Amino acid sequence: MTNSKDTIQEDPGIAPDSVPVISPETPEVPDTGTEETGSAESEASAAPEVAPVSPSEVANSGEILVPESLIDQVIGQEHAVEVMRKAAIQRRHVLMIGIPGTGKSMLAKAMAELLPKEELQDILIYPNSEDPNEPVVRTVPSGKGKEIVGAHKQEAMKRTKTRSTLILLLIFGIMGYALISGQLLFGIIAAAFIFMAMQYSRPKEEAMIPKLLVSTKPDSIAPFIDGTGSHAGALLGDVRHDPFQSGGLETPAHDRVEAGGIHKAHKGVLFIDEINTLTPHSQQSLLTALQEGEFPITGQSERSSGAMVRTEPVPCRFVMVAAGNMDGVQGMHPALRSRIRGYGYEVYMQETMLDTPENRDKFIRFIAQEVKNDGKIPHFDHAAIEELLLEARRRSNRKGHLTLKLRDMGGLIRVAGDLARQEGAEVATAKHVLDAKSMAKSIEDQVSDEYIRRSLEYDLTVVEGALLGRVNGLAVMGSDSGSVLPIMAEVTPTQGATGQVIATGLLKEIAQESIKNVSAIIKNFTGKDIRNMDVHVQFLGTYNGVEGDSASVTVATAIISAIENIPVRQDVAMTGSLSVRGNVLPIGGVTYKIEAAAKAGIRTVIIPKSNLDDVVIEERYAKMVEIIPVTTIEEVLEHALVFERKEDFISKIKEMSSRRAKAFTEKPVPKPASV
Numbered sequence: 001m002t003n004s005k006d007t008i009q010e011d012p013g014i015a016p017d018s019v020p021v022i023s024p025e026t027p028e029v030p031d032t033g034t035e036e037t038g039s040a041e042s043e044a045s046a047a048p049e050v051a052p053v054s055p056s057e058v059a060n061s062g063e064i065l066v067p068e069s070l071i072d073q074v075i076g077q078e079h080a081v082e083v084m085r086k087a088a089i090q091r092r093h094v095l096m097i098g099i100p101g102t103g104k105s106m107l108a109k110a111m112a113e114l115l116p117k118e119e120l121q122d123i124l125i126y127p128n129s130e131d132p133n134e135p136v137v138r139t140v141p142s143g144k145g146k147e148i149v150g151a152h153k154q155e156a157m158k159r160t161k162t163r164s165t166l167i168l169l170l171i172f173g174i175m176g177y178a179l180i181s182g183q184l185l186f187g188i189i190a191a192a193f194i195f196m197a198m199q200y201s202r203p204k205e206e207a208m209i210p211k212l213l214v215s216t217k218p219d220s221i222a223p224f225i226d227g228t229g230s231h232a233g234a235l236l237g238d239v240r241h242d243p244f245q246s247g248g249l250e251t252p253a254h255d256r257v258e259a260g261g262i263h264k265a266h267k268g269v270l271f272i273d274e275i276n277t278l279t280p281h282s283q284q285s286l287l288t289a290l291q292e293g294e295f296p297i298t299g300q301s302e303r304s305s306g307a308m309v310r311t312e313p314v315p316c317r318f319v320m321v322a323a324g325n326m327d328g329v330q331g332m333h334p335a336l337r338s339r340i341r342g343y344g345y346e347v348y349m350q351e352t353m354l355d356t357p358e359n360r361d362k363f364i365r366f367i368a369q370e371v372k373n374d375g376k377i378p379h380f381d382h383a384a385i386e387e388l389l390l391e392a393r394r395r396s397n398r399k400g401h402l403t404l405k406l407r408d409m410g411g412l413i414r415v416a417g418d419l420a421r422q423e424g425a426e427v428a429t430a431k432h433v434l435d436a437k438s439m440a441k442s443i444e445d446q447v448s449d450e451y452i453r454r455s456l457e458y459d460l461t462v463v464e465g466a467l468l469g470r471v472n473g474l475a476v477m478g479s480d481s482g483s484v485l486p487i488m489a490e491v492t493p494t495q496g497a498t499g500q501v502i503a504t505g506l507l508k509e510i511a512q513e514s515i516k517n518v519s520a521i522i523k524n525f526t527g528k529d530i531r532n533m534d535v536h537v538q539f540l541g542t543y544n545g546v547e548g549d550s551a552s553v554t555v556a557t558a559i560i561s562a563i564e565n566i567p568v569r570q571d572v573a574m575t576g577s578l579s580v581r582g583n584v585l586p587i588g589g590v591t592y593k594i595e596a597a598a599k600a601g602i603r604t605v606i607i608p609k610s611n612l613d614d615v616v617i618e619e620r621y622a623k624m625v626e627i628i629p630v631t632t633i634e635e636v637l638e639h640a641l642v643f644e645r646k647e648d649f650i651s652k653i654k655e656m657s658s659r660r661a662k663a664f665t666e667k668p669v670p671k672p673a674s675v
Contacts, residue, residue, distance in 0.1 A: 377417025
């Protein structure tokens with residue numbers, strides 16, 4: 001434990017100036033100066049073999065070299081990159097699980113570049129003279145498919161031209177004879193009859209032309225097919241419906257066959273995100289394709305005429321890269337997951353990476369990659385890069401880490417770049433990044449701001465004075481915004497055999513369990529028999545429900561206030577989980593919760609001491625709130641309750657707490673029975 005933490009323990013109150021804040025004036029990345037940069041550029045021009053300067057030393061992101069290969073552009077997922085390299089060499093399947101925006105699709109695309117060089121194939125489908133409903137499948141080297149189909153088309157055109165010439169000669173002969181014999185009308189009728197008969201009875205030359213089902217280019221990398229969200233026909237192949245099924249107007253069966261994603265990915269990579277959204281039928285068929293390396297194409301609609309057609313097995317020897325969130329594992333077909341696990345790898349995607357100089361350089365390179373890939377925004381100067389790094393620390397929601405939710409960070413980069421381009425700036429500055437943060441708020445953050453405004457307007461959130469049994473709690477909305485969560489408690493005589501704690505507000509499983517733990521704390525810290533009273537707890541404004549145990553401290557404070565008839569300061573908000581012995585445990589989203597309290601006008605926020613290093617709030621909010629870290633419920637009550645004999649009550653609960661701890665430690669240990 002550092003000295004700063006020891007100081008905090010002696011004095012829980014922390015001045016706003018000592019709170020970690022996001023401030024562009026305090027960059028952590030050193031500035032090398034113009035002279036050092038200039039010398040580095042001259043040395044680079046004199047000796048091209050010298051490695052480029054570190055990304056942290058550049059003046060703007062345009063000076064950073066961006067790797068060409070996709071696998072080298074992935075940051076913060078070293079384990080996943082290593083697995084992908086191994087899986088590509090051995091052609092193994094991979095299942096990636098993690099939150100959206102951490103690089104799953106990028107890794108899948110990179111795997112197509114890493115696959116060993118193989119001779120790709122074109123897939124042709126021919127008519128079957130013996131059984132028209134079972135077309136014949138053939139594979140040829142890459143690029144040969146178009147040549148074969150072209151040759152068949154030319155041959156068919158020659159035969160059609162020859163046949164048409166013969167028909168015309170026959171018609172001219174009949175008409176000439178009719179003119180000579182003076183029977184013109186009979187000749188016209190005979191010519192028309194013969195023309196129609198020949199047209200109807202002639203074989204369709206196009207019906208014998210094979211169809212190029214899958215086409216590839218020679219010397220190209222392995223195909224990459226994104227099958228995310230595909231219906232069964234698009235994924236497994238399908239046979240088009242034919243409205244004209246007889247009378248010589250029908251389309252040949254082989255010409256109605258369409259390849260699926262599994263066939264187009266032959267000798268390449270098939271990527272499926274949100275794998276659990278596929279139907280059980282599609283997952284079962286996908287499993288069959290993985291096992292056999294080939295899968296016949298048939299109509300996916302039972303009512304379609306295509307359901308009568310079933311081709312020979314079509315090659316589909318692909319590497320599957322599946323992805324999803326944690327709930328995707330439960331939604332997967334057990335046999336499909338077993339196949340991937342038995343013949344491949346499972347990877348969990350990291351959400352954050354350590355905030356080290358090496359990782360900061362990687363993140364700066366990511367900024368340059370986003371600018372290059374977008375192609376429409378300017379590069380970012382040094383101060384803007386620092387602001388983005390600070391935002392990455394803030395969004396990590398974890399001390400000493402940078403976020404790996406890179407899709408969200410990429411969105412912020414593009415908005416800041418758009419603002420810079422709109423102003424005609426050559427580079428994006430820190431001001432553009434700050435403006436982008438205000439403009440590119442998430443839906444949850446916008447809803448939270450609107451809810452705070454309305455709750456203040458209608459007195460749902462009170463930030464002044466002191467009230468009995470009412471405490472301002474804090475909650476998280478979505479993944480990047482907080483909100484104020486008022487909680488009220490009231491004690492009434494029980495109407496049943498024994499007292500109980502009744503909580504309302506659409507509480508979910510974990511929240512309900514936390515209420516049970518709080519009831520145990522109330523018995524210990526008040527010293528009162530609650531068998532003759534009912535304790536009612538209400539979560540105000542929780543229309544979408546409450547989940548988690550981060551409101552345990554708030555609930556306990558509200559109930560103690562109601563039982564002991566002691567008011568609670570309304571300019572104080574709090575968050576924290578609570579053990580059954582009264583210890584305040586860490587929670588998530590502490591930064592967003594503090595910012596929400598500041599927006600609501602609350603001046604003091606109580607948080608778990610173990611979360612103090614996780615706090616990276618914006619500078620404007622740091623000046624608005626005082627943060628108090630605590631470790632026990634006694635400290636929470638000491639800062640939240642308002643009454644005349646405060647010292648006596650705090651001494652009472654501390655004495656009760658020490659008495660229980662002493663009784664627990666002095667409990668005699670039974671001796672083992674003698675034999």
